[in-house]
Structures are given as structure tokens and as C-alpha cells.
Amino acid sequence: MREVTLRLVEDTDLDTLFEFMRDPESVRMAAFTAEDPDDRDAFDAHMRKVLANPEATNRVIVGDGRVVGSIASFVMEGDTEITYWVDRAVWGQGVAGRAVALLLDLVTVRPMHARVASDNAGSMRVLTKAGFEVVGTEISYATARKEEIEETILKLS
Template identity: 30%
Template sequence: MTVVLHSPPHEEGSSLSLRLWTEDDIPELIDAYRDPVMRQWTRFHVNDEQDARRWVDLQRKGWNDGDRLSFAVMESRAENGRPRLVANVVLKGFVVGGDSAEVGYWTARAARGQGIAGRALELLTIWTFERFATQGLECLRLLHQVDNYASCRVAQKTSYVLEEIIPARPPFPNDGHVHIRRAHQS
């Protein structure tokens, strides 16, 4: 199922926007993955241009297959007007007629502590329910390791409620939190 993006999610009156990933993002993507904190929490690591191209291709394939809808989160820079890559948000595992899917995100080092992850996740959440609730989507899950306190705060600030703690399983070494948000909450 190919998903067509007619109108990317955006925040009214804000410098924050979501768009599809492009090859132009490769240098900033490589730079984002140089951060050891981000590498600690992500499974796929980008070390060089080849890895970055593979990562961008994976995002395109997800859109073509309809099972991984990933957005580059961009913030316009006041000083030069050029947008910069600040984060990634993704909807994973949705199938038409299915009642749940998973969301995920990461934030580039320079953008942390500014509320960008929460704002981007909220944009993705609203867009997802508007786009897919009529196709059966009722619930979004957000998973993170229990020691990822920043992700827990983002989940709480965006009304994802802690539902359960799940045991560690590879590749994750620690137990995890499962937060959920239901369509009727949006």
C-alpha cells in the first residue's frame, strides 16, 4: 500500500515543519548520528554517506510499502532562512484495518531541550489519526527503554499514557515502557 502525502503536517505560525526525507538531508543526517547519546537509543546507525543513503532509501521504501512513514523534522533558521534538520518522527507498523501502530522519533543534539520532539510527535500524532482513524486506527504506541527519561517526558507531555512495562529483549538491554494514545484523545 503506497501512501500519498498530499499535505505534510505543519505547525501553524511556527518555524517547525515535517517533510519527506531527501538525499539533500544526507550531510545533516550523518552529523546527527555522530552524537553518542542518539546512537545509544537508536538501532540503525549512520556512520558515513553510504549508511545515510541506505537510511534515506529505507524511509522511501517505507512510504512506498506504506508500513513506515518517516518525516524529516525541519526548523527554519531566523539568521539565514534556511531550514535545518532537527529531528525525525515515524509511524511504523500500520496496516489498513489494523487498530494500532507505533510511533518513534529522535532529536538532533543541537535541538534537544527545546520542546521540538514533543511538538513534532504531536504533529505526527494528529496527522496520523486524521489520516488513518477512518481506516480502523484507534491507538498509537510509543516504546522506549525505562532509562530513557527524556523519551518518557516527551510521551507524557504529548498525552501518551504509560500502559505497561515490558521485559528487555534484543537489541534492547533494558526493560521498556509502552505508552499509548487513543484516537479519541486527539
């Protein structure tokens, strides 16, 4: 992928994002997902809520002119966190790493936190390459896997 950019989320992006977020392999890797990834009403309600949050920065990831994912920062329990979702069709092409770098340029709040399923090697690699350091782990219920798994907590100072 030659060019990766971020832009504001538009209503017309929601169909594409919904399809990305219901891909079974992506859902398994993300682990901490919606209870039912196929529930469009729940997805739309969630998106309305996050897009209306004044403390959040939400963007779509555009790769070579088409939407290939989403990325956001938000505040949870006083900590600014980053989250992203990339279309499985472009995994391994550097899209997530470039999107994270672009968001970190846009959102300069530090520290920034991230959480990832500990067995999600791709996301762990993306975040550590961006400068995040592991600060701990915890056992959390992963809705997508219907079991408790280890979650790694990372921090960018």
C-alpha cells in the same frame, strides 16, 4: 526555537540525519539503534527500506529553517508506532514535543504505540505530554548499550 514544521524526507537530508544518528550521547539515550551507527552503507540501506514502505509516514523535523531531526510512524506486528530522533543540539527546546504533535495531527490512526528506554526521561516526558500512557515494560536488548535494559511501552488511544 520559534518554528517547528515537518516535511517529506529528501535525499539531501540523509547526510544530516546520518550525523545526528551517530552522536554518541544520542545513541546511548535512544538505546535501540543500529548495530554500528558509523556504518553509512547500513544506514543508507535502512533508509531506502523505510522510505519505500507504503505503511510508513516519514518526515524530517525542520526547526527555524534547518533540519533538526526525523520522525515517523510505521506498522510493526499490526500496531502503528511512532519514532523520532532529534539533534542533541536542540534537546530541551520543545522540538520533539511539537514534532510529535504535528505527526499525530498528520497520522490519525489510533491506537498509536511508542517504545522508549525507561531511563530516557526526556522522551518519556515528550510522549506522556502528548497523551501517551504507559501500558507496560519489558526487558529488551539495547544494541547501543550492548546489554538488556528496561523498555517502556506506551499507547495513545
